[in-house]
Amino acid sequence: MSTKWLNYIVNYMKNKDENTETVILNAAKNVFQEKGMDGARMQEIANKAGINKSMLHYYYRSKQLLFEAVFKNAFALLAPELNKVLNDDSSIETKVRSFTSNYISFIIKHPYLPNFIIHELNRNPEFILKLKENKGFPNILKFNKQVDDEIQKGILKPIKGEHLFINILALNIFPFIATPLIKAFANIDNKEFTELMNERKTEVSDFIINSIKV
Amino acid sequence: MSTKWLNYIVNYMKNKDENTETVILNAAKNVFQEKGMDGARMQEIANKAGINKSMLHYYYRSKQLLFEAVFKNAFALLAPELNKVLNDDSSIETKVRSFTSNYISFIIKHPYLPNFIIHELNRNPEFILKLKENKGFPNILKFNKQVDDEIQKGILKPIKGEHLFINILALNIFPFIATPLIKAFANIDNKEFTELMNERKTEVSDFIINSIKV
DNA sequence: GTCTATAGCCAGATAGAC
DNA sequence: GTCTATCTGGCTATAGAC
Numbered sequence: 001m002s003t004k005w006l007n008y009i010v011n012y013m014k015n016k017d018e019n020t021e022t023v024i025l026n027a028a029k030n031v032f033q034e035k036g037m038d039g040a041r042m043q044e045i046a047n048k049a050g051i052n053k054s055m056l057h058y059y060y061r062s063k064q065l066l067f068e069a070v071f072k073n074a075f076a077l078l079a080p081e082l083n084k085v086l087n088d089d090s091s092i093e094t095k096v097r098s099f100t101s102n103y104i105s106f107i108i109k110h111p112y113l114p115n116f117i118i119h120e121l122n123r124n125p126e127f128i129l130k131l132k133e134n135k136g137f138p139n140i141l142k143f144n145k146q147v148d149d150e151i152q153k154g155i156l157k158p159i160k161g162e163h164l165f166i167n168i169l170a171l172n173i174f175p176f177i178a179t180p181l182i183k184a185f186a187n188i189d190n191k192e193f194t195e196l197m198n199e200r201k202t203e204v205s206d207f208i209i210n211s212i213k214v
Numbered sequence: 215m216s217t218k219w220l221n222y223i224v225n226y227m228k229n230k231d232e233n234t235e236t237v238i239l240n241a242a243k244n245v246f247q248e249k250g251m252d253g254a255r256m257q258e259i260a261n262k263a264g265i266n267k268s269m270l271h272y273y274y275r276s277k278q279l280l281f282e283a284v285f286k287n288a289f290a291l292l293a294p295e296l297n298k299v300l301n302d303d304s305s306i307e308t309k310v311r312s313f314t315s316n317y318i319s320f321i322i323k324h325p326y327l328p329n330f331i332i333h334e335l336n337r338n339p340e341f342i343l344k345l346k347e348n349k350g351f352p353n354i355l356k357f358n359k360q361v362d363d364e365i366q367k368g369i370l371k372p373i374k375g376e377h378l379f380i381n382i383l384a385l386n387i388f389p390f391i392a393t394p395l396i397k398a399f400a401n402i403d404n405k406e407f408t409e410l411m412n413e414r415k416t417e418v419s420d421f422i423i424n425s426i427k428v
Numbered sequence: 429g430t431c432t433a434t435a436g437c438c439a440g441a442t443a444g445a446c
Numbered sequence: 447g448t449c450t451a452t453c454t455g456g457c458t459a460t461a462g463a464c
Contacts, residue, residue, distance in 0.1 A: 128397075186354050
């Protein structure tokens with residue numbers, strides 16, 4: 001009798017929660033998002049997944065392809081957050097308040113995400129062209145129109161949609177990208193930094209609304 | 215007759231503007247700031263410097279030490295910009311306006327700088343501890359006091375100095391870090407992006423002042 | 429100080445047994 | 447599907463001639 005039956009059973013049990021392919025993907029997420037494409041090591045991914053290095057190639061053929069799987073996954077996580085701001089029908093003020101509060105909670109769960117995406121896009125800017133082909137890629141058109149509308153109605157002071165959107169992203173995302181710098185300038189530790197970021201859930205939206213509301 | 219005399223003359227001519235050591239440092243700046251520590255290759259630096267690879271080791275011993283020289287240099291370029299906001303005696307409004315306008319001009323000359331510093335600090339957060347020992351390392355204390363003062367005098371609405379400083383940095387720096395993303399969301403090319411950034415020289419300071427001024 | 433040649437290592441990828 | 451063993455190439459770093 002061969003070990004086939006045993007393997008079958010083991011596999012079945014694993015599949016309850018996750019198969020080898022997703023175990024690898026999760027390990028790869030951790031390593032790539034922390035170290036970047038260039039700094040990541042296939043050996044480290046294999047260790048974290050608790051499997052043999054050659055399995056990575058069996059499932060994903062190459063480091064490059066494994067990386068791309070991780071990257072697309074990360075971007076797919078972020079895009080819906082942005083689309084809420086760009087395409088929801090509620091007022092600008094409502095969206096600013098909810099995005100700010102939600103995004104900061106969201107990013108505390110995925111601390112390496114913004115840095116990872118931004119660094120890898122700067123390393124390889126053409127990569128974004130492929131992403132743009134996807135349906136659901138964030139687009140600013142509807143947001144611009146909404147901003148113009150609310151200005152027309154006397155709700156907002158004049159501002160270009162592009163600038164407002166950049167400002168919203170900047171105020172929310174930047175502190176999580178520049179965390180080591182901010183901790184150093186302000187002389188604060190992790191605990192105080194987290195407190196500061198929690199304050200920002202309302203601080204940032206007040207700051208924006210104060211500036212743009214008539 | 216040996217070639218010593220020739221070498222001496224050649225060296226003398228080079229020294230008019232730059233010696234080998236600084237030629238290497240400049241080449242290293244380009245490569246490290248674009249590719250990061252992990253992505254950079256000593257061969258590429260040598261090529262860009264127009265010299266032999268072994269010279270890099272002759273002058274800087276190792277890739278790590280060459281990298282550190284580049285990093286400290288980059289940081290030393292950025293720190294005075296920040297200290298202007300933190301320590302100058304002019305009013306907050308004046309400083310916000312001048313920093314915003316100057317910084318955007320500054321960064322167009324050094325496009326990879328913020329990304330480089332931020333990525334490398336995230337890769338190796340302990341590195342900033344060494345920088346903090348330097349005199350002139352940006353510190354927020356005086357700025358905090360000034361903000362409190364102006365609030366007391368009824369010039370500014372209540373806000374923590376930390377939040378205001380983070381907001382100033384975020385609004386100015388973020389678009390240059392997230393350039394590929396912004397270009398994709400807004401569907402604009404390089405030329406339109408530069409125009410948008412030029413608009414921000416006044417847009418950003420108005421946005422901030424609007425929000426904090428009584 | 430600058431070059432050529434090469435040591436020595438490490439990482440990604442594959443072959444092949446089970 | 448999973449493992450061990452190994453190939454192959456590329457990279458940092460050094461030895462040594464000039």
